[in-house]
Amino acid sequence: MVLDLLAFAGVMALGQFSPGPDMLLLTRTSLAEGARQGARMAAGIATGLSLHAAVAVGGAAILFDRSPWVRTTLSVLAAGYLLWLAWRLFMEVFVRWYSGAKEEKAELPAHGSAYRRGLLCNLLNPKVAVFLAAVTAPFLQGPRPGWWPAGLWTIIVVEGLVLWIGWAWVLQWRPVRGAYLKAQPVLDLVFALVLAALGVLMILGVRT
Template sequence: MSDGLELLAFAGVMALGQFSPGPDMLLLTRTALAEGVGNGVRMALGIGTGLAVHASLGIWGTAALLEREGWLRTSLKWLAAAYLLWLAWGLLMQWFVHFYSGSKTVEPKPPGKRSAYLRGLFCNLLNPKALFFLAAVVAPFLAGDRPSWWPMALWLVIVLQGWLLWSLWAAVLQWRPIREGHRKAGPWIDGAFGVTLAVLAVLLVI
């Protein structure tokens, strides 16, 4: 198989992995719905920055250190779980306020631009599963005799594809029927997202 076809195959595997259900997908979906495409794209850039770090570690071998040093992996898992629980708490509190205030629609005050980027960055960066997934996917594509530019090509596929696909997803969620549905049922959607994030935090630890 030529290098070009192998890169396409790698991009396909990565696209499937990045769009599998998880904290990144959940948080970006809620942000794009509640805060608009601008903050959705900023969050996508934050997730992409986290992917850049994980891709660097996975491609150039540092993932093996986390595999050997159990305490480091455990610490990252607890940090990630705590962050997801903090996000879940914020969403559940919004649901609580809207539910008991009797409000039927949602008119949220969007957080700052930096906030959306940082939430995406930390959500991805603190998830050790993202690093191990990347390390596992990259390993077969690094085997054999490869040109010197090959690792950087894999890194660029991961990062650029991540930024592009997540940003497109944020844009798709601006479709008017989806936005209207969220505007009407926003508090319940926030509550569902909050519960799901809390469950993901528990599953991450156990």
């Protein structure tokens, strides 16, 4: 039983660090706004993850199969949110280059707290629930103690929160953050392009 929990934690760790909207947004926020904002965003992502995990562990993920419109609606909302974030980042890069501010930040007014951005990014992505349902299904089979589903849910949420906050702090390592600050406009443009690409791919996925 302990080995099963360790195996599940290992699989989840790989999933939580896989490339995607959450990791992309967390990485950029931590580099640009610091570890505290990164930790707040990690808390927002973990809050969304807690709801997805409850759906997956509770077996309600079949809702997406029985009611495709639910998944389609969430995908469209998620794509729109990613495109909006990409547009804001494009505008920040444009303002910074236009003003010629290399040392000072020349950004648009704040567009929501880091916690809320992380929450929406995770909560609106139906692929999170689908992934969790696929990963948890094998670990829910067979005779298990009554606390088992709650244990899996705890691993998903707590491990994600701890790892993401740790990642936000690792990105504060001086060589890493210094390299980012030197090339911030270019890297922010790359982040914006990737966010926009993820949004477009999500829309194409809905259409197909």
